Amino acid sequence: MFRNMAKSLLTHYQLRTTEVKAKNLRSVVEPLITLALRNDLHARRQAYSVLGNHQLVKKLFDEIGPLYVGVPGGYTRVLKLGATRRGDNAPMAVIELTRKPGEAAAQTSAPEAKVAKAEAVKQAVAAAEAAAKTAAEPVAEEAEKKAE
Structure with a gap:
């Protein structure tokens, strides 16, 4: 039974x-x-012994x-549906x-988007620091004049 279910899952990527x-x-x-990650002849033969289908x-x-x-x-995820089967309430x-x-x-592409977002944040922080620095320079000059 599990061999057939495994065949269906690998064929359709999802099974109810x-x-x-x-x-x-x-x-x-x-x-x-895990056998597919090894990708050698022995692993292929072991997978065939379970699946019994060369195309799969x-x-x-x-x-x-x-x-x-x-x-x-x-590699797999089980999501509970919250519903039960009609005949036996499973x-x-x-x-x-x-x-x-x-x-x-x-x-x-998601990690690339994350990197691009991080770079944009760094540029925004650098621009804000530069703006704060230029705004602080006239204030510092005024403070020096008052101190004299």
């Missing part, structure tokens, strides 16, 4: 299931993504794995990958 199944599915999917293994290693380079863990949740191929560009 019960909370318990979603939490247990993490223990299957996260090691697969290729997608895992070529598309999903590179998104998580440098990330120590936490609490439902959505399990999803934290990063998706379409969102990779947005995530890489």
Whole structure:
């Protein structure tokens, strides 16, 4: 059951299931993504032994794995829906990958935006200090004249 759920999660990047199944599915999917980070022949064969689909293994290693380079863990997120399943009142949740191929560009541009914002703040502070310094010079000259 978890193999099929892992296939669906890696195919669609998101899966709606019960909370318990979603939490247990993490223990299957996260090691697969860790294998994708290794990206060697043995890791591909281990992933194939779980997934049983060459196209999905290729997608895992070529598309999903590179998104998580440098990330120590936490590749999936479980969000509780607050709703229950109609037949047995089981609490439902959505399990999803934290990063998706379409969102990779947005995530890489976010740090650049942060750097640009920090530079703008530094420039504004420097301009404010320069304005305060020029405003303080005439006051200092007046104080010297009064002291004489």
